[in-house]
Each structure stands twice: as C-alpha cells, then as structure tokens.
Amino acid sequence: MKQILRAIALSAGLIAGASAGTATAQDYPTDTIKFIIPYAPGGGTDAAAAVFSDRLSQLLGQPIVKENHPGSNSVIGTALLAEAKPDGHTLMVVTAAIANNPSLYANLPYDTDELVPVSILTSYPFVLGVRSDLPFNNMQELIDYAKANPGELTAGTSGRGSAAQLALGLLNETAGIEIREIPFKGAGESLNNVAGGFVDMVFSGYETVRPFAESGKMKFFAHTGTEPLGTEQIPPIAATVEGYEYLNWLALVAPPGTPTEITGKLNEALSQIFAEQEVKDRLASQNIQGVASTAEEAKTYLTQEMATSKAIIESIGLQPQ
Amino acid sequence: MELLSNLDIGFHAALSLNNLVFCFIGVLVGTAIGMLPGLGPLATIAMLLPLTYTLEPVTGLIMIAGIYYGAQYGGSTTAILVNLPGESSAVVSCIDGHQMARKGRAGAALAIAALGSFFAGTVATLLIAAFSPALAEVAFLFGPVEYFAMMVLGLTAATLLAHGSFIKGVAMVLTGLILGLVGADVNSGTYRFTFGSFSLTEGIEFVAVAMGLFAFTDIVTNMRNDQTTREVKAPSLRSLTMTGKEFRQSIFPAIRGTSIGSLLGLLPGGGAMISSFASYAFEKRVSRHPEEFGHGAIAGLAGPEAANNAGAQTSFIPMLTLGIPSNGVMALMIGALMVHNISPGPYVMVSNPEIFWGLIASMWIGNAMLVVLNLPLIPLWVRLIQVHYWVLFPIILVVCCVGLYSIQNNTLAIYFAAGFTLLGCLFWRMRAEAAPLLLGFILGPLMEEHFRRSLLLSEGDVSIFYRSPLSVLMLSIAAVMCLIILLPQIRQGRKVAFEEEA
Amino acid sequence: MIFKSNGQADVEAGLFFAGFGILTAALSLQYSLGTIAMMGPGMFPLILGVILAILGLVILAKGFMGKGEQAKPLPIKPILLITASVIVFALLLLTVGLLFAIPAQVVVALWASEHFTWKRALLLSAGLLAFCYGVFVYFLGISVPLIAI
Numbered sequence: 001m002k003q004i005l006r007a008i009a010l011s012a013g014l015i016a017g018a019s020a021g022t023a024t025a026q027d028y029p030t031d032t033i034k035f036i037i038p039y040a041p042g043g044g045t046d047a048a049a050a051v052f053s054d055r056l057s058q059l060l061g062q063p064i065v066k067e068n069h070p071g072s073n074s075v076i077g078t079a080l081l082a083e084a085k086p087d088g089h090t091l092m093v094v095t096a097a098i099a100n101n102p103s104l105y106a107n108l109p110y111d112t113d114e115l116v117p118v119s120i121l122t123s124y125p126f127v128l129g130v131r132s133d134l135p136f137n138n139m140q141e142l143i144d145y146a147k148a149n150p151g152e153l154t155a156g157t158s159g160r161g162s163a164a165q166l167a168l169g170l171l172n173e174t175a176g177i178e179i180r181e182i183p184f185k186g187a188g189e190s191l192n193n194v195a196g197g198f199v200d201m202v203f204s205g206y207e208t209v210r211p212f213a214e215s216g217k218m219k220f221f222a223h224t225g226t227e228p229l230g231t232e233q234i235p236p237i238a239a240t241v242e243g244y245e246y247l248n249w250l251a252l253v254a255p256p257g258t259p260t261e262i263t264g265k266l267n268e269a270l271s272q273i274f275a276e277q278e279v280k281d282r283l284a285s286q287n288i289q290g291v292a293s294t295a296e297e298a299k300t301y302l303t304q305e306m307a308t309s310k311a312i313i314e315s316i317g318l319q320p321q
Numbered sequence: 322m323e324l325l326s327n328l329d330i331g332f333h334a335a336l337s338l339n340n341l342v343f344c345f346i347g348v349l350v351g352t353a354i355g356m357l358p359g360l361g362p363l364a365t366i367a368m369l370l371p372l373t374y375t376l377e378p379v380t381g382l383i384m385i386a387g388i389y390y391g392a393q394y395g396g397s398t399t400a401i402l403v404n405l406p407g408e409s410s411a412v413v414s415c416i417d418g419h420q421m422a423r424k425g426r427a428g429a430a431l432a433i434a435a436l437g438s439f440f441a442g443t444v445a446t447l448l449i450a451a452f453s454p455a456l457a458e459v460a461f462l463f464g465p466v467e468y469f470a471m472m473v474l475g476l477t478a479a480t481l482l483a484h485g486s487f488i489k490g491v492a493m494v495l496t497g498l499i500l501g502l503v504g505a506d507v508n509s510g511t512y513r514f515t516f517g518s519f520s521l522t523e524g525i526e527f528v529a530v531a532m533g534l535f536a537f538t539d540i541v542t543n544m545r546n547d548q549t550t551r552e553v554k555a556p557s558l559r560s561l562t563m564t565g566k567e568f569r570q571s572i573f574p575a576i577r578g579t580s581i582g583s584l585l586g587l588l589p590g591g592g593a594m595i596s597s598f599a600s601y602a603f604e605k606r607v608s609r610h611p612e613e614f615g616h617g618a619i620a621g622l623a624g625p626e627a628a629n630n631a632g633a634q635t636s637f638i639p640m641l642t643l644g645i646p647s648n649g650v651m652a653l654m655i656g657a658l659m660v661h662n663i664s665p666g667p668y669v670m671v672s673n674p675e676i677f678w679g680l681i682a683s684m685w686i687g688n689a690m691l692v693v694l695n696l697p698l699i700p701l702w703v704r705l706i707q708v709h710y711w712v713l714f715p716i717i718l719v720v721c722c723v724g725l726y727s728i729q730n731n732t733l734a735i736y737f738a739a740g741f742t743l744l745g746c747l748f749w750r751m752r753a754e755a756a757p758l759l760l761g762f763i764l765g766p767l768m769e770e771h772f773r774r775s776l777l778l779s780e781g782d783v784s785i786f787y788r789s790p791l792s793v794l795m796l797s798i799a800a801v802m803c804l805i806i807l808l809p810q811i812r813q814g815r816k817v818a819f820e821e822e823a
Numbered sequence: 824m825i826f827k828s829n830g831q832a833d834v835e836a837g838l839f840f841a842g843f844g845i846l847t848a849a850l851s852l853q854y855s856l857g858t859i860a861m862m863g864p865g866m867f868p869l870i871l872g873v874i875l876a877i878l879g880l881v882i883l884a885k886g887f888m889g890k891g892e893q894a895k896p897l898p899i900k901p902i903l904l905i906t907a908s909v910i911v912f913a914l915l916l917l918t919v920g921l922l923f924a925i926p927a928q929v930v931v932a933l934w935a936s937e938h939f940t941w942k943r944a945l946l947l948s949a950g951l952l953a954f955c956y957g958v959f960v961y962f963l964g965i966s967v968p969l970i971a972i
Contacts, residue, residue, distance in 0.1 A: 047656045321510075485892075541905050
C-alpha cells in the first residue's frame with residue numbers, strides 16, 4: 001500500500017504547479033521542470049533520460065515531466081524549446097541530430113547558435129549489427145565482400161539526416177565501398193528488417209542490437225568508436241578503416257538567454273549524479289559513456305560537432321532544403 | 322504440464338493486492354482516456370511512465386497494459402454511442418455499432434462489444450501463454466514486399482466497408498491515401514503538400530480527420546430536420562440488454578474475429594490495426610444478409626470488436642519474446658523494463674518468469690475487470706445519449722475541440738477538424754462513405770513506404786512482388802475479392818437502369 | 824439545366840474526385856519523380872492522383888447516364904454554424920483563453936439548433952468549463968490558458 005500512496009503523491013506533484021513563477025535564478029527551480037523529448041515516446045532518448053531525470057528531480061527538489069514532441073529529425077521539439085521562457089523550467093534532451101540539422105534544412109525555425117547547451121550528458125558509438133547468415137565475420141572480410149560485389153549490400157538507416165545515415169555515409173566514403181542505404185522510419189523497423197533477412201546490416205545503439213544477437217538473428221563484429229567495446233571487446237571499425245569514427249551523443253539544452261546561474265546549478269547536480277556508482281553501472285551495461293560536461297565544454301563540443309557533421313553531410317552529397 | 326505451472330506463477334504474481342489495484346487503476350484510466358477524444362493511450366502512458374518507475378517492474382507493466390487495452394475499450398464505447406472513433410481501431414465499430422445505437426439497441430451494442438472483447442482477450446491470452454515463442458517468428462516472415470501486399474489486401478477490404486457503390490469506395494480510399502501522404506517523405510525527407518508549415522511535417526492529425534468526418538458531420542446531419550426527433554428511440558428496460566437472438570448471432574463472428582485478430586496482431590507496424598476491418602470485410606462476405614451491413618448488422622460489430630482486442634493482445638508477443646516493439650505503446654513498455662535494468666529480449670521469460678507470466682495473467686484479469694466495470698455502466702451510457710440533443714451536441718463539440726488542442730498544444734488540428742467537417746458534409750451529400758477514406762489515410766504512408774522500399778531493395782525489379790509466396794497469396798486474395806465485388810455489380814448495372822432510393 | 828441529372832450524387836462525386844485527382848497530380852509534379860528503382864517523392868502521389876482522376880471521370884460518366892442516387896440536400900445553416908463554432912473556439916483559445924472560447928463555441932453551435940435560449944447556453948457553458956478545466960487542465964496537466972489577455 002505504501003507504494004500506491006507514493007505513486008499517488010508523485011502524480012499529485014506532477015499535476016500541481018501550472019502557475020508561472022517569476023522568482024530569481026538563485027531560487028531555481030521553483031516549479032515543475034519540463035523536459036522536451038523531440039522524438040516519439042519509447043525511443044532510446046526516453047530511456048537514457050530516465051537514467052538521470054529521477055535523481056535530478058530528487059536533487060533539485062522539483063518534479064520533472066517529459067513531453068514528447070517528435071518530428072523532422074528533432075526540429076519540431078527544438079522549435080518549441082527555442083520559444084520557451086529562459087528560466088530553466090523548460091529544457092530539452094536531444095541527440096547529435098541537433099548538430100546535423102543546420103546543414104540539412106535551409107530554413108530552420110530557430111538559430112542553433114543561440115540555444116544554450118547545458119551539458120553533453122553521454123556519448124556512445126553505434127554497433128554494426130549484421131544479418132547472421134552473411135559470409136563475413138570481421139570488418140576486413142566485409143570490405144572485401146563489398147568491393148567484390150559493389151552495390152549488393154544494403155544497410156537500414158533512420159532516414160534523411162539521421163545519425164545512422166551519417167555513420168553509413170562516412171563508412172562508404174572512408175572505406176571506398178558502396179553499401180546501399182535503405183531508409184526506414186526508425187531504428188526499430190530497420191533492426192527488424194535485418195533480423196528478418198530483408199536488409200543486410202544496420203548501425204544502431206548496442207542495447208538495441210543485443211537482443212537480436214542473443215537470439216542468433218544478428219552478429220556484431222564492429223562498432224563506430226575507437227576502443228574495443230564492452231565485455232565482448234567488440235573491435236572498432238577504425239582498427240580496419242583508419243580514421244573512421246562516429247559517436248552519437250545526448251545533450252541537455254536550454255532556451256536562448258538562459259542565465260549561467262541556472263545552467264551552473266544544473267551542471268552541479270548532473271556531475272554529482274553521473275559520479276554515482278549505480279548510474280555508472282547502468283550506463284556501462286549499455287556501453288554508454290557518461291560525460292556530464294560543463295556548459296562551456298558543451299558549447300565548444302556542439303560547435304565542433306556542427307562542423308564535423310557539415311563535412312560528412314557535404315561529402316555524402318546531401319543538400320540543405 | 323509446463324503451461325499450467327507457468328500460468329500458476331503468473332496468477333500468483335498478478336493476484337497480489339498491489340498488482341490488482343494497479344491493474345484496476347490502469348483499466349479505469351484507460352477507459353476514460355479512450356472515451357475522451359484527443360489524448361490516446363500512447364500520450365497517456367508516456368505521461369504516466371515516470372510514475373511507474375517507483376513501482377515494481379511487473380506492477381508498472383500491468384498498469385501500462387491496462388491503460389492500453391482499456392483505451393481500446395473506451396474508444397469503442399464512444400464510437401458506438403456518438404459515432405466518434407477516438408482510436409484508429411474503433412473506426413469500424415462506428416459503422417454498424419452506431420447504427421445499432423440509433424435503432425435503440427445501444428445497450429445491446431455495448432454488451433456485444435464488451436463480451437466480444439472479453440472472449441477475444443481470453444483466447445488471445447491463452448494463445449500467448451501457449452505459443453508465444455513459436456508465434457514470435459511470424460513477424461520475421463514479413464519484409465517490405467509482404468507488407469506492401471498486406472496493405473493492398475487491407476485496402477481492398479476497406480472498400481468493402483462502404484455499403485454503397487464499390488467504385489466510390491475505391492475513390493474514397495485513394496483520396497484517403499493522398500491525404501495521408503502530407504508531411505515528410507521517409508526516403509528523401511522532402512516535405513510534401515505542407516505548404517510551408519512545419520506543423521504539417523508529421524502529416525495531418527488522424528484525430529482531426531476522424532472527428533471532422535465522423536462526429537462533427539454527424540452533428541450537422543442530425544440537425545437537418547427537427548432536433549427533437551433524433552433517431553434514438555426512448556429507452557425501455559428491454560433495450561438495455563441483449564436478446565438471446567443477438568447473443569447467438571454474435572458468437573461465430575466473435576470467434577472468427579478472434580482468429581483474424583490473433584494472427585494479424587503478431588505483425589509489427591499495422592497488423593493489429595488492419596485486423597478490425599479485415600474481420601468486417603470477412604463477415605460481410607460470409608454473411609447471408611450482406612445488405613444488413615451498414616444498417617446495424619450484429620456480425621459487423623461483434624467480429625471487428627473481437628478482432629481488435631485479440632490483435633491488441635497478441636501484439637505483446639514480439640515485445641515479450643524478442644524485445645521488439647510492434648507499436649509505440651510496446652516501445653514504452655520496453656523503456657519501462659530497461660529502467661529497472663531488465664533487458665528485454667528472449668531471456669526475460671527465463672530470467673524473470675514472474676514478470677513475463679505475471680503480465681500475461683494480468684491481461685486476462687484486466688479484461689475481466691473491464692467487463693465487470695462496464696456492463697453495469699451500460700444503462701448509464703445509454704441514458705446519457707438520450708438526453709436532449711441540444712445538450713449532447715455542444716458537449717461533443719467542446720470536449721472534442723479541447724481534446725484536439727491537447728494533442729500537440731496547437732490549434733492547427735482544430736482548424737483541420739473544421740475543414741474536414743465541411744468535407745464530411747460534402748461526402749454525405751454525394752453519398753460517399755467516410756470509413757474507407759479514413760483507412761486509406763492511415764495505411765497510405767505505410768503502403769508507399771513499403772512499395773518504394775521493395776523496389777529500392779530489388780533495384781527496380783518489379784518481379785520482387787511475385788517472387789515471395791506470401792505476397793503472391795495476399796495479392797491473389799485481393800484480386801479475387803475485387804472480382805467478386807465487381808462481377809455482380811456489372812451484371813446488376815445492366816439489369817437495373819434506373820434506381821432511386823427514397 | 825441542360826442535364827436533367829444535375830441532382831445526381833454521382834455527377835458531383837465524379838467532379839470532386841476528378842478535380843482532387845488532377846490537383847494532386849499537378850502539385851506532385853513540383854517534387855522529383857525519380858526512377859522505378861529510386862522513386863522520388865513525387866512518383867507515388869502522381870500515380871494516385873492520375874488513378875483518382877480517371878476513377879472520378881468514370882463516376883461522372885455513370886452519373887450522366889442517369890442511374891444512381893440523388894444527392895442529399897445539404898442543411899446550410901447547421902453546416903455553417905457548427906463549422907464556425909469550431910473555428911471560433913480555435914481563434915479564441917490562445918488569444919483570449921478557455922474561459923471565453925468555450926462559451927463562444929457553445930453559443931454559436933447552439934444557435935444552429937432550434938432550442939437556443941441564452942439560459943441554456945449559459946448553463947451548458949458553465950458545466951463544460953468546469954468539466955474541461957477539471958479533466959484536461961487539472962488532471963491531465965494540459966497547458967491551456969484559462970485567461971490569455
């Protein structure tokens with residue numbers, strides 16, 4: 001019964017608090033904090049946000065609610081954030097997509113440079129999940145096969161401008177091979193199609209590929225980072241294709257004009273959370289690296305990533321529209 | 322027997338007081354959400370998900386599952402009573418269910434829906450318990466080609482929903498397909514028909530289309546004469562319960578619907594959605610009185626209601642056994658598991674049997690709760706729609722509009738509902754039925770996606786569509802169905818030169 | 824009237840479908856068509872538009888042949904007022920707030936009915952305001968302004 005009471009108390013907390021506070025930054029937070037998730041409910045970003053949002057809510061003493069606003073490679077959610085009050089009560093958890101979008105869309109409804117990155121939360125490589133009946137078991141064999149049979153292999157991606165598309169484009173470019181891109185609506189669908197044998201491979205997070213590998217429908221023998229990964233010690237693609245690296249990341253972003261007192265307070269709480277052993281273990285089991293950078297580091301990182309993405313996007317021939 | 326011992330573990334877990342209470346909260350919230358227009362189960366569960374983090378994993382899952390099938394149930398209730406399909410799966414229930422209500426059989430319609438759903442839920446739960454691991458593999462037989470064939474089959478079935486002219490049904494499906502294409506194109510990311518609006522990049526809101534074409538149009542056409550004589554008959558005690566004849570008439574459709582739903586529910590991406598109208602089309606074909614369909618045929622309600630619930634239940638199978646989400650709600654359940662450090666996948670059954678079997682047992686308990694909760698409420702619902710129409714229609718309008726706003730915190734959807742009201746009235750004047758349009762609207766983007774993906778994979782070789790036996794089978798069934806519909810129409814068309822309906 | 828079949832439902836339906844099909848086909852030409860192997864975003868809508876236009880013409884021809892059903896007479900006043908009530912709500916919701924949007928919608932909608940009285944409109948508005956505020960704002964936490972000005 002205690003659980004029930006706790007749940008009801010929590011839900012009451014979620015519901016309360018619609019009044020707009022005009023308190024100063026020192027008192028922050030004075031109200032419910034809203035996390036915009038610019039993706040459909042149930043995606044990887046939701047799960048990752050769950051890792052730290054409960055603890056963050058405890059540390060800051062205010063409930064945190066999530067709102068999913070999916071669409072257009074996170075543009076819709078970001079546009080909502082850009083219009084929100086810069087009082088730290090509306091924040092957004094977003095992936096590397098935010099750095100890709102300026103090179104993909106000619107008329108973004110916001111200015112990426114004006115957004116205030118609070119922290120780079122995590123960073124993680126993609127695992128290359130390959131249909132298990134294909135006749136190669138390491139990266140070199142895959143490249144040799146692709147060179148001998150140009151245009152035969154296919155890879156599922158999550159559509160235009162998705163991180164998986166960039167990872168694939170970069171591989172084709174650096175290894176000099178041609179793996180055809182088959183766009184899907186999301187990682188889930190492309191994973192199913194690889195498992196069913198309709199598509200040959202997919203770049204996706206470790207945790208999403210693992211169940212398929214366990215049931216024998218897929219194998220993984222490479223990932224997009226630079227060091228051997230996890231308990232399986234999966235070798236990086238860079239060991240075969242020199243210079244190949246693609247990392248996806250999650251960032252916490254605030255609306256334009258958010259004061260540094262607020263981002264500082266958030267950073268302090270975040271670095272405390274990411275130092276906790278339980279959080280570390282949870283991230284490690286999914287092969288995710290906890291970062292929890294400062295706001296300045298996040299800003300530098302975002303600028304840098306925007307330049308890198310721009311180069312990749314141009315090299316694979318995508319035009320802004 | 323292993324099955325029995327497994328179910329024993331399951332019921333042991335599900336029957337704890339805590340789990341029962343949360344199962345009840347889940348179905349209650351779900352029913353309410355399903356009846357309110359706008360907010361669907363996906364948005365509700367996303368909002369309530371943080372609440373479940375504080376619960377035991379199995380308790381959290383039981384509550385989410387309760388919301389999911391409770392919402393399906395609530396959606397059917399408003400579809401029958403006020404012709405308002407809150408969920409895509411309830412579109413079909415509008416057709417004959419609402420007609421029954423207009424003939425004074427609202428009580429019977431609700432009872433048929435409740436008992437049909439319960440029957441389907443029971444059978445599907447047993448199926449999950451007995452065969453999940455084997456059935457899970459079915460999902461992997463379906464690639465882009467097979468999905469495309471399934472969409473063709475589904476849309477052919479959709480034209481059967483109309484009881485008027487077949488060719489107008491096809492035209493309505495096509496209109497729906499086109500409207501469904503608005504938004505970002507999956508392959509190239511190009512925005513089509515959005516006219517520069519970022520809010521349209523995800524397409525036109527389904528709920529806005531459904532409200533405009535069904536509920537609002539219905540309000541207008543109800544008002545054309547004198548509102549006091551709306552075609553709902555006064556309640557009598559008899560009208561609240563089902564007659565023995567109605568019960569017998571619903572048995573076989575419910576069994577057939579359950580089979581169709583259980584099978585299609587296994588397929589991720591649209592399977593469960595197609596099941597209700599596949600069942601409708603099937604019932605219309607096998608019926609000895611196909612002319613009753615569209616005018617309150619019992620089989621046209623019992624079959625789809627059972628199919629829809631069975632499909633909702635078996636869509637858990639890929640999630641539970643393989644860790645693959647077949648729809649948004651399943652994806653959220655996977656998220657809920659991962660928060661508790663349980664990795665979804667083939668090993669959950671072995672490593673956490675109390676979660677796996679507890680959830681399955683709770684589905685049956687939840688379905689039983691829905692029946693117990695809703696059967697006594699039927700007289701209340703029936704009285705509710707018999708209040709004066711001038712009270713009822715402003716309520717429908719206002720609640721729908723607030724609901725539309727709540728979907729994206731945006732008034733655009735409300736304007737669209739207004740536009741679709743005008744369009745709905747036009748269709749009503751032209752005697753073109755809206756149900757096929759709505760189904761085309763839902764399936765259009767999926768159909769295009771799979772069609773283009775198939776050709777992308779085959780590098781433009783169209784023979785890919787007849788190299789897969791499954792695809793050939795489904796396309797042939799669709800072709801045969803078209804022939805069966807068209808032949809008598811052509812023959813009839815020659816015989817009957819002039820025909821006018823009063 | 825030249826055609827005695829002017830009141831035919833099929834004539835109007837045919838014109839509508841043909842028009843909508845042609846419009847779709849025309850609009851889809853602004854997007855790239857691509858090839859069979861790599862279809863562009865314009866191909867599928869173009870195909871659908873053309874088929875719909877052809878079907879529309881067939882329905883139109885059927886209508887001119889004079890068989891089939893009469894079009895139903897449209898109730899003009901309810902159509903305009905019900906649609907207007909929805910638009911009024913959308914217009915007022917964010918500019919003046921829920922407190923005014925709901926009564927405005929109720930009044931306009933109820934006007935379509937013969938049972939309009941100010942007392943009824945007032946009572947309905949009050950009840951709906953309480954219900955919508957309680958359910959959507961209080962329980963579901965939807966952020967909608969009660970008073971926006």
